[in-house]
Amino acid sequence: MQKNLVIVESPAKAKTIEKFLGKDYKVMSSYGHIRDLKAKEFSIDIEHNYAPEYAVPTDKRKLVSELKNEVQTAETVWLASDEDREGEAISWHLYETLGLKPENTRRIVFHEITKNAILHAIETPRNINIDIVNAQQARRVLDRIVGFELSPVLWKKVKPALSAGRVQSVSVRLIVEREREINEFTSEAAFRVTANFLLPDGTTLLKAELNKRIKEKAAVIAFLESCKEAAFSIEDITTKPVRKSPAPPFTTSTLQQEAARKLGFSVAQTMSVAQRLYEAGFITYMRTDSVNLSESALEAAGEAIVKEYGAKYHKLRRYHTKSKGAQEAHEAIRPAYLEQAEISGTAQEKRLYDLIRKRTIAGQMADAELERTTISIAISGNTEKFMATGEVIVFDGFLQVYHESSDDESEKEQGNGILPAVNLHDILHMQQIEAVERFTQRPPRYTEASLVRRMEELGIGRPSTYAPTIQTIQHREYVVKSDKEGVKRSYCIITLSEKVIKERKEEEVTGADRNKLIPTDVGTVVNNFLMGNFPAVMDYNFTAGIEKEFDAIAEGELIWTEAIDKFYKVFHPIVDSVNALRTEHKVGERELGTDPKSGKPVFVKIGRFGPVAQIGLATNPDDKKAAEKPQFASLMKGQSIETITLAEALKLFDLPRTVGEYGGETVTAAIGRFGPFIRHNGKFVSIPKHLNPHTITLEESVALIEDKIKADGERLIKKFEEEPELEILKGRYGPYIAFQKKNYKIPKAVAEPSALTLEEVRQIIADADKEPAKKTVRKTAARKTK
């Protein structure tokens, strides 16, 4: 029936395009790839020239059969997946899987979803470019080889269920090495000298900073001494114009960075909010590496700017992508309709839309013009000078709309304000000079967003994988997103005022961090292991190098299987030899010394459940019964196998510890999966943060136990005689229903839980059980495939 069938990658795109094309065209979506290497098998036939074994994954079967049906009746099939490596491969897989025929199949591409672009594409079809497809196959096969050969090495040598890959392992490397830099960093102190002057009018204040920092305290004092009797005069005034240009429109990576800085979104959060905006038709596609805008968007932006701000605020700008490995299949991320200033949606959606709109608009606005004034103040008898700088906005231009944030909110105290009017050779009255000891900053830890920026710079990962990769390396527990407490540091302030030099000490907290990516022991050990054995794959330029090969394949200059062969011939023997190494000790294992009690060696290493300390070695590994079992104790949170000392490790074996006796039952303290706890009479009580299981006293324990008993007593809100398994309880987050080991939420509509009748409770349980039964099954299945 249908004359034309168009297949695109995204359903939201399909919907839009269908409107442009009219009733002779049916538009369907492939939902990304429809075929891939098998998920659980290697699926590459090394013996037969790396032939990949493709299969339609189970969750795509239904879709593929629907597509097959539609293909039967279509006169012409238009493959309209993206114009990049993956898009070309998607078209090819569709062609192969759906059994399409060359005579009625057309390959079309467009970079923007506008009516003109699509009509033009229909008029200029081409064939599938098999060279580009082969470049994708090379990419796919290489990633499979690296991932599926390296991961099992880790299972064997470090810990089960770990993973390694071209992208994730290098991402972890960045974080591990940054942490190492931080550990090795020693800060240097120097004095920053500022002065307050009064102008000849006797009232106007001028603040200035010395043109260099002074290292030694003695030199500071000598300098201040020399200032006691010195004269200060304006020696030079320079003003020069400064222009600032707006930032280009958003790509996935820059959107993630700005949303993190300005809105506090996580990378994953940004993507899910953007997805909803895209599906609602408010923005263009959110996974893109292009800064390009369509002609119609440029026009719409121009109109909006002229209307809202006036013609002199408008400047047409075309941006060009310079990031490594960009494939530019889409436009930049922009509002679908630039004239639309407000959208309906959640608060998050509105904020992100607003950010995207302002960034897009600002990018088409005039430069901001500023005037930067620098005043130089001479000190008699001294070659140093005080400098005051100020900036005045002459024309705000794009700054009217948007100001890009930067990552380092470090000392930017001075230099942006307006300076008072001064005259050359004015004599100034010095009120006070202050020298404050400042320290050089250690390198910053990565945030999710700054890691994405670095990944993009290195060309590793793609817009669609930044967020998932960050999830993966956290999920594998290579890195954690967490806080670090700062340490107190005292610093010195020396002032000169009224010809008197005074010195005082102040304290500041330094090195504190919030929500930063920090490597775990597992991450560090795996990284060191991979760096030691597979340096080529871990090289920051590995991806950039093979991308060149992929480009050559796409140009038809290189045969993809030969490129893979060249890599495999070097890589695989290394995997074999590393696997064959019979190591006495686990990777990353460290011997701390000997246990004074038993005389046995003490180790720390990565165990089955994470970092663990061990006393003694397993003897007679062949005879399990005669084998002497070593003692184990998990490391505590905050401890690391790299830095733990023998004494700290030995202390771990003090647990579980008998604290004393209470009510005829022993009280023990230990550390469990959920932190430190005390055990008494079959009850578990968590130990709060300010107490420690090693030092907790019987009195403190008893207090905790009594509190717990009291809380448990108040826990029961209601019980039913007819149904002893059913209880209404009070939890930390309000009342809930417990029935047969399962918990149920009480609907918000219920004002007084204690007034619930048995029938009502049964109804709540029945309602809750109705749906989930199926869902829980599906959920566990889904998790396994992840």
Added chain:
DNA sequence: CAGTGAGCGAGCTTCCGCTTGACTT
């Protein structure tokens, strides 16, 4: 979000890129 509280020798784990859903513990 609710309560949970071990152990270090037998099952399976894993890659990167395209896409959305249908999951709520």
